[in-house]
Amino acid sequence: MYDTAIIGAGHNGLVTATYLAKAGQKVIVVEASDRIGGAAVTREFAPGFKVSGVAHILHALHPRVVADLGLRLDRTPIGTSVLLPEGKSIDITADAAATAASIGKVSPADAEAWPRVTARLNKIATALGSFLSRTPPSPAISANDFQTKLALGMFALQLRMLGKKDMLELTRILTMNVADLANDHFESDAIKGLLSLDATLGVYLGPRSPNTVFNLLYRLSSYGKHGMGGLFLPKGGMGAVAKALEDAARRAGVEIRTSAPVDHILLEKEIATGLVLKGGEEIRASNIASSADPQTTLLKLVQPGNLDTEFMKRIRHLRMNGCVAKVHLALDGLPDAWKSRNGRLVVAPKTDYVERAFDCAKYGRVADKPALEIVIPSLTDASLAPPGKHVASILFQYAPYKLRETPPDEARRQVLERTIDTLDVLAPGLRTRVIGSEALTPQDLERDYGLAGGQWHQGEVTLDQMFFLRPAGQYQQYRMPIPGLWLCGAGAHPGGNVSGAAGMNAAREILKATKARKVAA
Amino acid sequence: MTHVQHLKPFLRKTPFHAPMEALMHGNGWIRWMGYYSPAFFDSVSGEYFATRTGCTLYDVSPLIKYSIRGADAAKFMNFLVTRDITKVKPMQAAYTAWCDDDGKMIEEGTIFRLGENDFILNAALHQLHWLHESAYGFDVTIEEISERLCGLALQGPTSRDLLKVMGVGGIETLPHFGIMETTLDGHWMRIDRAGFTGDLGYELWVKPESAHWLWDTLMRLGDPYKIAPIGSQALDMVRIEAGFILVDADYIGAMHAIRPTQRESPIEAGIGWAVGLKKDAYFVGKRALQQEKAKVTSRHILMGIEVEGRKPANGAFLYADKAAKQEIGLTTSGMWSPILKKSIAFARVPPAYAKPGTEIWTEIWYPKEKKIERLMARCTVTSRMFFDPPRKKA
Incomplete structure (x- = not known):
């Protein structure tokens, strides 16, 4: 008999487990696959070539999680380069003067605007970000405990303290599309293209779709004090982050079982009392916390007939349209253009480029000309590739989960081919250097990592699926309708990225409920 | 209420329409679910007393009927409705409510359990969308069969005697809410002992092609039993005496309430006895209804x-x-x-x-x-x- 059984040894599952174990609970984590980390993994895709399997840049891991769990992460800060034709680029780094000089070569006006605009966006995003580590309040104010009410009050105060101008700006831009926002402040296609990609990564939206500024702010919220303060490549790949979390969990006394797929959640008298594994084994626990996505948890692991009709419909209709594919390249050396490109490389030369890539996805096709985010982690981390050789990890936007006519194998081939076609123009000779490759479409990601819909964030990060609406109204406080069942993954507030915030918040709510139960008894 | 002249081009006729039309002296047609339905034939009080002292026929063909079958049909029905379906045996009927997530009543109606996993649900309003939504994850087939069955409610103290003369074997032993099937003169017929009058009575279901045979046989043999056709106005009187509630008269269905507060739970609507809070399975709205009961929040x-x-x-x-x-x-x-x-x-x-x-x-x-x-x-x-x-x- 355990206090809490957790489904999924992804990063959020491990974070919840560790917090609970540290508070004295007896905790077990069961993981369907044979590895720990979920979508935070390092995998060898070609002999000697290793790469972060899904997420590849660390920026959102919540500082409180890092501190509370005593995580030690070896990591390299990186900048962003927007790749332009003829080997040119705009390089954005922590060095303000160098950044200004780099943007200035394309547009002096944008060089001046960049620090001003990003500072303002970051300020707004940081104010919003204070809620990443809080439990969303219930819209019925009386339904909240003191702690949540206080958090809501502090949040309102924080928004007010932004000052009148910035608060108005926040209300203006919150639901807006990023193309208009970029046009408000910048003139160069390259900067607009960069914002377009940053605002649409991971959502099934184009830069002219409403809600994209929100996704941008969501991303920026982790660049400040509510995240890691910038972009980082973890040494040893994302698997090293999972390893650090695993170690923390084991130190706290968490029991972790891999290759233990859950068949269903055991319900007795309509209360969740345990897990039944595929082999038939039962694991009993007072709390069941699932870090699987809401659809997997509530539509598959909870057997039919235990959840109300309208709630089930809400969960079925969550927008989970994965549209980012992952490409891994094993390179027999780098083309000259890339020999010192150790940061994040972005292929999104202008707004229309990203919008047209989205148009393809809208009609169920793989983007003809994809927007790409590339890192070459082997430049700073020799452990990832044999000497003299390199790996490239690439996000391919857009490759839709729902394909209209393209067969899945054809889509996978297109993703790889179009990535190499695009890159070979920007870094001539790249094609001939490719000695191994792998492309994972959203369908592959669903199969290999259990991400429903191939959605990286367990549900798109849009206003209608965030905050007190994630995963559904009335069920935003990690507690699911079935007593004893909790959601602790990215499908709950505050959503995706390797952040651990959802896991941390869920653990706090589970402990609160446990304490209340004890007081009542 | 009886003026349906302007609707005439659109209204459909039930399989019993022709014989009813012959007896329709008062032009008391109204619209029910898109069909001509009698509000009265000639005297409402005459029809009322016929129901209480002899026996009467009321055309219930416009009711919406769903067939629910499949490996999970019993499980699904138990999830859909408030009554404990495990206590309803094959060839038994049961009156029940079904609710939305908040435990507010969408409608109430009758379930006919024909086999282990074979049910018919009768409702006054269309429910197919809700049934399909609720059936997610269950192995069931839900079909609307409204036009494949037509029915007459034969109600009143002499109804059993009339069926006996008609030659329905075993009608004496059919218990309250029991169902039986028989074939008479080559006509298939399903009989259930339920109704909307609170008296001894039956519902007779036949295929549309047998409608005239059924009507004619009952009317031919029924004279000594004081048989008479009735309309909905007399029916409304007897159903009030019997204590039966009616959607949109005594409560507002949850799906078409204008404000959420207009919705009512089955406990509030006075059929708390039909809510199986103790049944060993979850049903839609159960958690909300448990809360209502525990916290005594019925308004x-x-x-x-x-x-x-x-x-x-x-x-x-x-x-x-x-x-x-x-x-x-x-x-x-x-x-x-x-x-x-x-x-x-x-x-x-x-x-x-x-x-x-x-x-x-x-x-x-x-x-x-x-x-x-x-x-x-x-x-x-x-x-x-x-x-x-x-x-x-x-």
Whole structure:
């Protein structure tokens, strides 16, 4: 008999487990696959070539999680380069003067605007970000405990303290599309293209779709004090982050079982009392916390007939349209253009480029000309590739989960081919250097990592699926309708990225409920 | 209400329309679910007394009927409705409610369990969308079969004798809410012992091509049993006496309530007995209903009241006291009951007043000689089953 059984040894599952174990609970984590980390993994895709399997840049891991769990992460800060034709680029780094000089070569006006605009966006995003580590309040104010009410009050105060101008700006831009926002402040296609990609990564939206500024702010919220303060490549790949979390969990006394797929959640008298594994084994626990996505948890692991009709419909209709594919390249050396490109490389030369890539996805096709985010982690981390050789990890936007006519194998081939076609123009000779490759479409990601819909964030990060609406109204406080069942993954507030915030918040709510139960008894 | 002239080009005719048309002296057609349906044939009181003293036919063909089958049909039905379906055996019918997530009643109706995993659900309003949504994850096939079956409600003290003469073997032993199937003169027929009158009575279901045979046979043999066709106005009287609630008359269906607060739980609508909170399975709205029960948050309960005097009290205010200082609710349906010689009504009263024997007051406004008069009448709270003769179940 355990206090809490957790489904999924992804990063959020491990974070919840560790917090609970540290508070004295007896905790077990069961993981369907044979590895720990979920979508935070390092995998060898070609002999000697290793790469972060899904997420590849660390920026959102919540500082409180890092501190509370005593995580030690070896990591390299990186900048962003927007790749332009003829080997040119705009390089954005922590060095303000160098950044200004780099943007200035394309547009002096944008060089001046960049620090001003990003500072303002970051300020707004940081104010919003204070809620990443809080439990969303219930819209019925009386339904909240003191702690949540206080958090809501502090949040309102924080928004007010932004000052009148910035608060108005926040209300203006919150639901807006990023193309208009970029046009408000910048003139160069390259900067607009960069914002377009940053605002649409991971959502099934184009830069002219409403809600994209929100996704941008969501991303920026982790660049400040509510995240890691910038972009980082973890040494040893994302698997090293999972390893650090695993170690923390084991130190706290968490029991972790891999290759233990859950068949269903055991319900007795309509209360969740345990897990039944595929082999038939039962694991009993007072709390069941699932870090699987809401659809997997509530539509598959909870057997039919235990959840109300309208709630089930809400969960079925969550927008989970994965549209980012992952490409891994094993390179027999780098083309000259890339020999010192150790940061994040972005292929999104202008707004229309990203919008047209989205148009393809809208009609169920793989983007003809994809927007790409590339890192070459082997430049700073020799452990990832044999000497003299390199790996490239690439996000391919857009490759839709729902394909209209393209067969899945054809889509996978297109993703790889179009990535190499695009890159070979920007870094001539790249094609001939490719000695191994792998492309994972959203369908592959669903199969290999259990991400429903191939959605990286367990549900798109849009206003209608965030905050007190994630995963559904009335069920935003990690507690699911079935007593004893909790959601602790990215499908709950505050959503995706390797952040651990959802896991941390869920653990706090589970402990609160446990304490209340004890007081009542 | 009876003017359907302008709808004539659009209304459909049930398989019983032609024989009913021949007896329709008062042009009392109304619209029901897109069909011609009789409100009365000629005299409402005549039809009412025929139901209480002889037997009557009412065309129930326009009811919406769903067939629900499949490996998970029993499990699904138990999830969909508030009653405990495991207690309903094959060839038994049961009256039940079904609710939305918040435990508010969408509708109530009758379930016919024909086999282990073979059900028919009768409803007054369309439910297919809700049934499909609720069936997610279950191995069931849901089909609307409204036009494949047509039916007559044969109700009244002489109904069993008539069926006996008709040659329905085993009708004497068919229990209340029992179902049987038979073939007479080559016509398949399903009979269930249920109805909307609170009296001894049956519902007879046949295929549309057997409709005229059924009507003609019953009318031919029925004369000694004082058979008569009736319309919905007489039916409304007997159903009030029997205590049966009607969607949109006594409660508002959750799916078409204008405000969320208009919705009512089955407990509030006075059919709490049909809510199987103790059944060993979850059903839609159960957690909400458990909360309602545990925290006693029912806003009112639909009870019966017997009103002093002769004036019918429908849609009347209810008060705790004669001085009308404390308003406590409203009546829904109400009437002068000719057979009980009492004014009766359904009353929405707070739970504290929902105990038989409680005295409350109602304010009745009624027209008299070109004036509107006001009357405060003393009422006694009772069960809604005003008319409940032993023969109903015997």
